[in-house]
């Protein structure tokens with residue numbers, strides 16, 4: 001069993017994994033400035049060519065349902081909005097930072113497909129009730145399981161054991177990891193999010209995403225539902241396919257029929273095109 005204190009100390013000492021690209025750190029700083037202007041954000045993103053080209057790819061993905069392509073960061077900012085551009089940049093930055101973390105039985109492509117599916121479901125669930133803050137829901141969905149990457153990076157062999165337990169005994173990962181780690185991926189993810197200076201509410205959603213639904217914030221509830229939906233309809237973690245009963249759909253605020261008919265096909269299409277574009281297949 002890997003004890004909590006040891007894990008905490010190791011997460012605090014992580015270096016590479018915890019270093020986001022300078023552009024992303026700069027953007028996080030700009031986030032805190034209420035007077036930030038679109039030209040400044042565009043200038044920061046455009047200055048990093050590699051990052052900018054990946055952001056443009058994502059901006060042109062099916063997620064944004066655009067009828068014509070955007071060619072520059074400035075176009076992207078105009079057409080998809082500053083909040084979306086900022087979150088895309090953070091997404092790409094986080095993905096790139098974690099890219100080199102594949103180790104043991106941990107499958108990073110599968111991890112990203114699951115994370116992206118959760119992000120798409122979370123933003124779709126939010127969009128059904130409100131047009132505001134959709135990006136925040138997307139980010140929270142995308143990052144909810146980020147602690148798994150940290151565990152896989154620090155303890156590839158122990159994570160491999162937990163993954164095998166999950167497969168052999170049909171256990172959800174969160175249960176299988178509990179046999180080997182005193183502190184699970186949710187709490188570890190929250191530690192990392194705090195180190196990355198992500199907003200407190202985002203760190204909280206990450207830390208509690210397997211917690212009691214009724215004690216969660218609205219973003220937390222949506223992410224917990226999206227995590228299950230992503231597991232059932234798109235890409236799940238190891239272990240059994242989650243069960244969804246009528247109560248679940250009641251909590252999620254949608255009908256099963258509506259979700260399956262109106263959303264699953266389109267979300268799947270988004271997921272596949274984006275996954276191919278970003279090299280997750």
Ligand SMILES: [Fe+2]
Nearest residue numbers: 144145209210
């Ligand atoms: Fe999780």
Ligand SMILES: [Fe+2]
Nearest residue numbers: 144145227237
């Ligand atoms: Fe998950």
